[in-house]
Amino acid sequence: MHAQGGPADELALGHADGLAGGFEAHRDRLRAVAHRMLGSFSEAEDAVQEAWLRLARGGTDDVENLGGWLTTVVSRICLDMLRSRASRREELTGHQVPDENRDPDGSGDPEQEALLVESVGRALLVVLDRLGPAERVAFVLHDMFAVPFDEIAPIVDRSPATTKKLASRARHKVRSATPALPGGELARQRRVVEAFLTASRNGDIDGVLAVLAPDVVRRADRSAVPPDRPAEIRGARAVAEEIASFGRNSRFAEPALVGGAVGIVVAPQGRLRLALAVTVVGERITAYELIADLARLHRLDLAVLDDVTAA
Template sequence: MAGQDALAELAERFEAQRGRLRAVAYRMLGSPGEADDAVQETWLRLGRAGADGVENLGAWLTTVVSRVCLDMLRARAARREDLVGQPQPSDQAREADDGSDPEHEALLVDSVGRALLVVLETLGPAERVAFVLHDLFAVPFDRIAPIVERSPVTTKKLASRARHKVRGTPAVPAAELTRQRRVVEAFLTASREGDLSGLLAVLAPDVVRRADPAVLPPGAASLVRGARAVAGETVALARNARFAAPALIDGTMGIVVAPHGRLLLALTVRVEDERVAAYEVIADPARLRRLTLAAPDA
């Protein structure tokens, strides 16, 4: 009976930490299903080790879940290397098998930021862990260092390098970036609402839309000119607009379309005279990998 009481007390203490542990794991892994797996593994390790001698259970659990996530990120990176040159399932297909609740997952994505989740996917495992723990959860470097198996000085450099990647380097002055973002957000709003008049207002009369053939329905033109024609061709974007967010793409403001935080499409946008003068929808995985993405609000 005493053993059962101790286990029940331990479970109660763990449940008090579950929300924070899941938040840490989700930001590290970018997948609600994998985050739940990491938290469950953390509980199993706590059950085996017990809490005797643990002065700060929250800190101990954060360390354990971070190590579990780091192992999962390393395994994920190794799988990607093994699959180089082989056909791979799309992110949408992988997420469809995730088994997570779509509404709850949408709240998670919104709480983190869709563009930030996309950029976090470009970081190395140790960079991601160091950045998430320090910049998002204020864990000091001397506690992160043993997790990523680096010195505190090197861990600080990892986080700094990750921070630079996440924030990006704008190719235009701040005022111009703000202007671009205002136009991009107006375009996104009109697209989400299916607002034809709003689209016509934000598109330049001679706007040009280019798109990778993979994102278009059969027979659709890859190049379309003119505001009314382009506005009418935004059906595909409107369908995915709820998954879209502004992002820095190669130093200027663009759009990422990322269901569940996984990059599906990128739109490079050219803004002139407070309107969209041109945009290109990029879907080809090889082209997407060559883009330099950053999260403007990170």
């Protein structure tokens, strides 16, 4: 016969249940923090799981604010993961960088991706991915989750004043304090680009033609188009017919500031794969360029379109 568990066993079980319950109460917030820091559902889940393991090993005897403690732990885990990611990218400079978080067809988990895009935005994820690890952690915690700088400072191993500067620098990169065009012009361009994207997503050739100039030019670097496609196409009908094949990718597309003007980023799972530098004259697109070369993408000046520009 098996021995019955005594009071000590019951106490341990109750303690474990209490830890799990306390953790579950904060899981959604921890997942949200990790998603924004890492831009990857799989990595975010790994970070949250590691936080649970650390909690289970150490307990909460010395923890006064469990939510704050868990946010700090997850943030430190994410910071380490971002630093590791940056190191891998440096080692692979000049080579195609593998994306561990994308399945072979580039679509990922549609439901999870839709949730991430809805809560964060594809263009924001792209721009966040260009921040340094400490910048990204400081910006996400302060600007997205209102964590005070004196609580962020120990996570990034900086003083509160330096941490504030990190977040400010990140904010400048994300929002682009000096767009090349005034707000009214950006708003007009955005309307045209969004109409173009909507028609592309719906496979609406007539809708695409409505926003293309008759003599529109589509240019592309060799990395952006299949070998059997020309690097340049002229004329609205030829360009619109090609866009029928772009429709699949357009579901991963979102307007963004590209070189200070309204363009498009195509970013499955928030990872930049293609950028479109768009030229808008009046209410028509007169030209656009497809950019997929890694070196060119890295050099592009990208930023998020503020909501005010859509007014």
